[in-house]
Amino acid sequence: MNLQHARIAELCQALKLERIVDHYPLLAQQAVRDDLSFGDFLEQLLRHEHGFRQQRSRELLTRMACFPAIKTLEEYDFSFSPGVPKALLHELAGLAFIERTENIVLIGPSGVGKTHLAIALGYRAAQSGLKTRFVTAADLMLQLGAAQRQGRLKT
Known part of the structure; x- marks a missing residue:
C-alpha cells in the first residue's frame, strides 16, 4: 500500500x-x-x-421490521384468493396510504394470504426507505396488555 x-x-x-x-x-x-x-x-x-x-x-x-419471512407482491398468487382486487392491491403498492396516514385492515379466513400481503406491503415500504414494523394481531394484543399493566399505555 x-x-x-x-x-x-x-x-x-x-x-x-x-x-x-x-x-x-x-x-x-x-x-x-x-x-x-x-x-x-x-x-x-x-x-x-x-x-x-x-x-x-x-x-x-x-x-x-421483524418480518417472519420476506414476501413480495409479485409473488402473491391471485388465483389462490380470487377475492383480492388486483387494482386495489396495485394502488396499495404505491404506498400513498402511508402518506395519507391511513390504516389497512386485512380481513378474511385463514390461509388466504393476509399475512403475505401485510409482509409484502411492509417490505415494499422498507425498500422505499420507510421505517416499518411487522407484528401479528395476537402479539400486538400481548404488547398492549403489557404496556397497560406497566402504566405505559396512553389513552
Whole structure:
C-alpha cells in the first residue's frame, strides 16, 4: 500500500466513506481508461458510495421490521384468493396510504394470504426507505396488555 492510498484510506475512514476506500482504485483506473474528467470520476465515486449507503439502509430497515419471512407482491398468487382486487392491491403498492396516514385492515379466513400481503406491503415500504414494523394481531394484543399493566399505555 503506498502512502497516498494510506492517507486516502485514513480520510475515508474519518469521513465514514466506507465504500470509497475499497473501490476508488478500480474506479480511478476505469476513469483513466475511459478518459473521464475529474468531475465525472468524482461523481461516479460519490454515486457508488451513495448506492452502497442506500442498500445498507434498506437492509437495516428490513431487519428492524421483524418480518417472519420476506414476501413480495409479485409473488402473491391471485388465483389462490380470487377475492383480492388486483387494482386495489396495485394502488396499495404505491404506498400513498402511508402518506395519507391511513390504516389497512386485512380481513378474511385463514390461509388466504393476509399475512403475505401485510409482509409484502411492509417490505415494499422498507425498500422505499420507510421505517416499518411487522407484528401479528395476537402479539400486538400481548404488547398492549403489557404496556397497560406497566402504566405505559396512553389513552
